[in-house]
Amino acid sequence: MGGGVTDPVDDEALLARLRAAPVLAGPLPRFDPDEAPDAPGPLFAEWLELALADGVPEPGVMTLSTAGADGVPGARVLMLRGIDTADCAFRFTSDSRSPKGHDLAANPRAALSWYWPAHGRQIRMAGPVDVLGEEPTRQDFLGRGATSRTAAFTGVMSAPLSGPEEFERAQRTARRQVADEPERVPGTHTLYRLRAERAEFWQADPARFHLRLGYERTGAGWTRGLLWP
Template identity: 50%
Template structure:
């Protein structure tokens, strides 16, 4: 049997050449630095650089996390979309705060975003839904996310029927589909160092502005 502990210790970390991060020259607002890093991740060939881990917790305080895609980021916050009746939607209704985590291994960079979450208007949510691919819309129309699935054929049939409906009704919108915005209160940028002298820069919101400062690794 493989010694998993030793196997994990043997795996390489922070391989290759790492980018340099100078916090003293960082922009005043975190979303500006985020877009800079996102663009550099794309140029470095990172797959799905807009993928992120969304962490939520309901009224019981038990955390849960899952990966999904970032939809937009601007001075208002970081946006993602979900069905409000899904587990994450229900948790956000009970406890409207979330954490986002991005990790780009080719550059050994991590970004963490934390703050309250607000649902966007029905109009904006509908626009997001209609911008999705037909297959993605069909998956949402089929619904039943996270419900037990006894037979894969049920999924195939429901998806086929939903795709047919989406084709016949191109303006169809799932009423529960919701665009959410994380109004960030803290954003941390982490750049790994091969000698473990990692660089960490944290932005904290104060009113309409931000303060920023370094953190110990």
């Protein structure tokens, strides 16, 4: 596959435009760390509920960061598929044959992060990841629409693709499969759970006195405290 000749990029001009772009324009929500709950799960739910109420775009979209046995990090954006507020645990799915699936098989620890520019808020969670059982996985998959289920049967995530024709053939086959076997679940569809051991909540301030509140799991409870922003 080839490409056309492009003009050289003026990196300095591009950077100048980036620096001139507005950031933390506000208005931003109020956050008082002294009023925060003793555990991070309820605070996550509180921030998510406000994001939904205020129409923050796609607040369930998050970044998953992993590293495999070779230590090479990888990050990608995916959807939050479930929350256990009391235990501060978060569910997401993938194909076990994908790069993140291989990473998690070799090194079952990961980090999740959310950034909501409209609220100037960032949330970070990190901890061990486990694979949930067959029935929760089945419920997750069959609870999706036909288009999402068709995508799961179309090819192998992140594998090389020769072009649109190969994709279209695989998609036609997948559509027939979903129509003919509506209860079928791909054997590699995997429901993961990250149980946070550390959590951070960052609230931006246009005056740059950002607030960062950290939590750390200690046995059955949590410790918390302010961190330098």
